[in-house]
Amino acid sequence: MKTLGIDPRVDLRNWILLGGAGLLLIAVLLGVSTGAVRVDIGEIIDTFRWSADVGENYQIIYNIRIPRVLVGALVGMNLALAGVILQGVLRNPLADPGIIGVTAGAGLAAMAVLILWPEQTFLVPSVAFVGALAATGLVFLLSWQDGINPLRLILAGVAVAAFFGGGMSALMVFHSDKVQGTVNWMAGGFQGRSWEHVRMILPYTVVGVSGAMFCSRYLNLLNLGDEAAKGLGVPVERVRFALIVLAALLAASAVSVAGLLGFVGLIVPHLTRLIIGSDSEYLTPCAAVFGATLVVLADTAARLIFRPVEIPVGVLMAFLGAPFFLYLLRKGVRK
Amino acid sequence: MSMSLAAHQLTLAYGEKVVAPDMSITFDKPEIVGIIGPNGSGKSTLLKALSHLIRPVAGRVLLQGENIAGFSRRKVAKWLSILPQAATAPGDYAVYDLVACGRAPHRGVFAALSPEDCRVIEEAIALVGLEQLSYRRMGTLSGGEKQRAWLAMALAQQSSILMLDEPTTYLDVHHQLEMMQLIQRLHTELQLTVIMVLHDLNQAIRFCHRIIAVKNGRIFADGDVETVMTVEQMRQLYGVEMIITQILHEGKKQLVCLPHDVCLPH
Numbered sequence: 001m002k003t004l005g006i007d008p009r010v011d012l013r014n015w016i017l018l019g020g021a022g023l024l025l026i027a028v029l030l031g032v033s034t035g036a037v038r039v040d041i042g043e044i045i046d047t048f049r050w051s052a053d054v055g056e057n058y059q060i061i062y063n064i065r066i067p068r069v070l071v072g073a074l075v076g077m078n079l080a081l082a083g084v085i086l087q088g089v090l091r092n093p094l095a096d097p098g099i100i101g102v103t104a105g106a107g108l109a110a111m112a113v114l115i116l117w118p119e120q121t122f123l124v125p126s127v128a129f130v131g132a133l134a135a136t137g138l139v140f141l142l143s144w145q146d147g148i149n150p151l152r153l154i155l156a157g158v159a160v161a162a163f164f165g166g167g168m169s170a171l172m173v174f175h176s177d178k179v180q181g182t183v184n185w186m187a188g189g190f191q192g193r194s195w196e197h198v199r200m201i202l203p204y205t206v207v208g209v210s211g212a213m214f215c216s217r218y219l220n221l222l223n224l225g226d227e228a229a230k231g232l233g234v235p236v237e238r239v240r241f242a243l244i245v246l247a248a249l250l251a252a253s254a255v256s257v258a259g260l261l262g263f264v265g266l267i268v269p270h271l272t273r274l275i276i277g278s279d280s281e282y283l284t285p286c287a288a289v290f291g292a293t294l295v296v297l298a299d300t301a302a303r304l305i306f307r308p309v310e311i312p313v314g315v316l317m318a319f320l321g322a323p324f325f326l327y328l329l330r331k332g333v334r335k
Numbered sequence: 336m337s338m339s340l341a342a343h344q345l346t347l348a349y350g351e352k353v354v355a356p357d358m359s360i361t362f363d364k365p366e367i368v369g370i371i372g373p374n375g376s377g378k379s380t381l382l383k384a385l386s387h388l389i390r391p392v393a394g395r396v397l398l399q400g401e402n403i404a405g406f407s408r409r410k411v412a413k414w415l416s417i418l419p420q421a422a423t424a425p426g427d428y429a430v431y432d433l434v435a436c437g438r439a440p441h442r443g444v445f446a447a448l449s450p451e452d453c454r455v456i457e458e459a460i461a462l463v464g465l466e467q468l469s470y471r472r473m474g475t476l477s478g479g480e481k482q483r484a485w486l487a488m489a490l491a492q493q494s495s496i497l498m499l500d501e502p503t504t505y506l507d508v509h510h511q512l513e514m515m516q517l518i519q520r521l522h523t524e525l526q527l528t529v530i531m532v533l534h535d536l537n538q539a540i541r542f543c544h545r546i547i548a549v550k551n552g553r554i555f556a557d558g559d560v561e562t563v564m565t566v567e568q569m570r571q572l573y574g575v576e577m578i579i580t581q582i583l584h585e586g587k588k589q590l591v592c593l594p595h596d597v598c599l600p601h
Contacts, residue, residue, distance in 0.1 A: 009429075009470075214445075221439055223428075227419035230388050232492070233412030233440035278425040279432060 013282045016275060020289040024073070027296040031069040032061060035303055039065075063194070071193040071257055072299045072313075073292040074205045076264055078254035080291025081212045083265035084272070084284055085247040088219040089240050090150040096266035097251030099157040100244060103262070104164035105135025106255040107186065111168050114182045115175045124185065125200055125256040132252035135160055140244075147237030148244065187312035188261030190299050197257040204253035211246045212284045215239070219280035261314050264291055267325050274328045294321065338399060338414060338495045338528060339363040340385060345394035347380050347552070353392070354380045355552030362496070367522050367529045369539035371563075372549035373573055378532045379420065379500055381549060385530065386417040386498050412440035415496035416489035420532075421505065426474025430484045433473060434459055437491025459490040462524075463517060479510030483517065490521070497521070499531035503538065511535070515542045536592045540564055548572050564590060574598055 033039050039057045047061045079097060086095040097103060109131020110124050117123075142156035143149060172179050184191070218239045221229045230236050251265060272287040294317065301320075302313040340362045347355040355377040362368065370378045383389045385396060387403050396403040398414055416437070424433050437459065438452045448456070460469055463483040473481060482502060489497055502518070503511040519542055522529050533539045539546055539560075546563040548556040550572055556563045569577040569592070578593040 217439070217442075220432075221436055223425050224433075224436060225419065225422055227383075227388055227417070228422050230408055231386060231412060231417040231419065232436060233407070233409035235408050277427045279428070 009277070013276055013279075013286075017282065017286055017289065020286055020293065024289050024293040024296070027293045027300070028069050028073065031072070031296045031300040032065045034300060035060075035065060067195045067198050068190050068193045068299070069296055071197045071201065072190050072295045074198070074201045075190075075254045075258040075261065076268075076291035076293070076295030077288040078201065078205055078208055078250040078291075079261065079264040079295075080268040080272070080287040081208055081284065082247040082251040082254070083269040084280070084287045085212060085215075085219070085243050085250075086265075087269050088222055088280060089243045089247070090154060091222070091225075092150065092154060093270070094266075095154070096262075097247065097255070098161060098262065098265070099154055100248055100251075101135035101139040101157050101160045101164070102132040102248055102251040103255060103260055104161040104168075105138075106132035106252065107260055108164045108167045108171075109134075110185055110256075110259070111171050111182050114185060115171050115178045118178065118181060125197065129252050129256035132255060133248065135164060136248040136252070148240055150240075153244075184312065185259040188255075188259035188314040189302075189310075189312050190258060191310060193257065201253045201257050204249050208246060208250040208253075209288060212288070215243055215246070216280035216284045218243070219284070223278060223280070259314075261295075261317075263314065263317050263321060264295060267321055268294060271325055271328060339397070340415070340496060340528070341397045342381075342385060343395045343397065345381075345384055345396065346392040347377065347384050347389070348392045349380075353552070358384075358394070358552070358554055360547065360554060360557065362528055362530065365495075365522065365526045365528045366544040367519065367531075367542055368545045368547060369531060369533045369543035370547045370549060371533055371536060371539055371572075372555070376549045377552040378549050380552075382417070382498055382500055382530065382532055386415055387411045388417065388419075409440045412492060412494070414494050415498060416492040416494040417498040418485050418489050418500065418502060420500035422485055424473045424485075426472060428473045429470045430460065430465055430473065430476070430487070431456065431469045433484050434487045434491050437488040440492060455493060456491050459487040462490055462521065463487045477510075478506050479513060482506065482510070482514055486514075486517065486521075490525075495526070496528045496530065499529070501532050501534060504534065511538070518542070536564070536569075540590045540592060560590060564592060570598060 029041065029044070032044055033041065037057060037060055039061055043057050044061055047058055082097045086097065086099065087093060106128040110128040113120055113124050113127050139153060139156045139160050140148065142160070143152040145152060218234060221232055221234045222236070222239070226236050255261065268291040269287050272283055272290050276282050276286050295313070298317045298320070299313045302311050302316045305311065342358055342360045345355060345358040346353060347358070358381060370381065372378050380389070384391050387396065387408065390404065398406065398411065403411060434456045435448060438448065438456065442452065460466055463486050465480065465483055465487060468476065468480060473484065476484065503514050506514060515538055518529055521527055543560065545558065546560055547554060548563055548568065555572055556568055564579055566577055566579050569575060569579070574597065575594050576596040576598050578595050580591060581588050582591055
């Protein structure tokens with residue numbers, strides 16, 4: 001029989017993915033080389049050569065810039081993937097890591113440490129991680145009814161977020177003198193992130209990225225609705241549970257090292273979908289790459305624009321990203 | 336290949352609410368079966384139980400003589416495909432993407448589409464006559480074309496039983512007829528057992544070999560068109576006075592059914 005020819009979008013999608021990866025590389029190099037002290041590419045390369053003499057900027061490159069940029073890239077990836085998974089699994093365009101309680105849980109836990117035990121600040125990432133997972137667990141528990149019902153999950157998530165948000169407000173009101181110390185963490189950022197933070201988030205990124213790739217076909221089938229997916233042989237309840245747990249781990253690890261960085265998890269999946277379409281086999285890797293690129297670029301810009309003052313990266317991303325997203329939305333780009 | 340599918344004393348419920356207390360039914364040859372009955376009578380529920388979308392509270396569904404509860408969804412999906420009512424796909428899926436989803440039960444999780452998969456997909460698209468629209472996005476198709484794309488997806492599963500929940504509900508009369516004729520042709524060409532929930536009685540009369548009437552969660556009547564479609568049974572089933580008459584068209588006798596008057600109680 002005659003063949004139908006090649007899908008015209010395949011090439012384009014591969015080019016977009018490749019372009020995204022190239023852009024990420026450029027963003028990473030830019031992030032490492034710019035800052036209060038400029039370093040050139042040669043010095044960056046030398047950092048990775050054992051034989052080379054250690055230059056004067058070695059400390060800056062190896063212990064400050066590189067971990068910071070890496071943390072940014074990993075956080076961007078994790079949040080974007082968490083968003084893609086949640087929007088797919090819950091079939092809700094407004095789903096983001098906040099909706100499963102991650103943000104509220106991490107926020108309350110971190111704030112409690114920052115305000116009540118300020119001398120234990122080094123514990124913030126671990127405590128935030130635990131808080132995020134605890135809140136997610138609570139949301140799961142509340143929405144469980146022979147498996148996870150997406151609508152119940154979203155409503156339970158809203159309720160839990162409101163409850164924890166109340167806790168945060170209470171802390172702020174009763175300890176208004178100490179609020180200053182929490183503001184930066186709440187806005188999210190990468191100031192002073194080190195290799196330790198890279199080590200904290202990397203395992204989750206590895207698990208999350210491979211899990212998301214592994215599940216992208218399931219996401220495609222879930223896009224057809226629960227019944228159609230079941231009819232095609234997908235064990236919907238089990239897959240949905242596993243995917244939400246995966247998203248929770250991704251988001252929790254991201255907020256625990258970067259603070260409450262909103263926006264990425266909600267907007268990057270949409271942005272990627274507008275550019276590349278909703279086929280998850282392309283959407284997942286592209287969203288990961290775009291998320292990483294966006295966060296690294298935004299962090300670099302946040303360091304540079306009002307040098308030496310750093311503006312919170314979350315603020316910058318919202319100010320630049322939201323209008324760009326609205327522009328794409330109006331244009332209705334669908335390649 | 337012909338498949339046997341049977342329900343034994345099924346009790347079906349949504350949560351606490353029992354929808355059907357006791358249903359038994361057998362399908363053992365390639366035929367077109369229409370399930371009819373008033374709203375809320377349990378037609379769709381029966382279809383969902385037969386296709387393993389919901390689990391019965393009691394009783395068994397037997398596929399080739401074996402309890403379907405012991406099968407994985409994936410295994411069931413190789414034997415029977417179901418087109419849910421008002422199924423929607425993301426608007427930017429191409430027809431080809433949707434039909435490729437039908438290969439899911441046959442593929443490994445990581446495996447790319449094999450040449451065999453591609454051949455089956457192209458064949459399915461050709462069977463429903465959408466070759467020219469293979470790479471058109473679902474969002475740009477008309478209702479009839481969308482429904483045919485979904486049908487192609489079900490065909491790509493290469494199952495021997497095809498279940499459809501109100502396949503013509505949102506279509507105009509032209510596309511309704513086109514859809515029913517397509518289903519009829521697929522039944523003949525592929526020896527499919529087709530089991531579908533229908534609201535239009537005249538479609539059921541014209542295209543089905545067998546009609547199952549469901550009322551209050553029980554099988555009210557089951558048999559060939561003449562047995563089920565009687566004035567008396569339709570009155571009891573729907574609470575409607577029907578005119579059921581035979582017309583002679585192009586030398587072929589055909590039943591037609593005209594709803595004439597509502598009679599209470601239902």
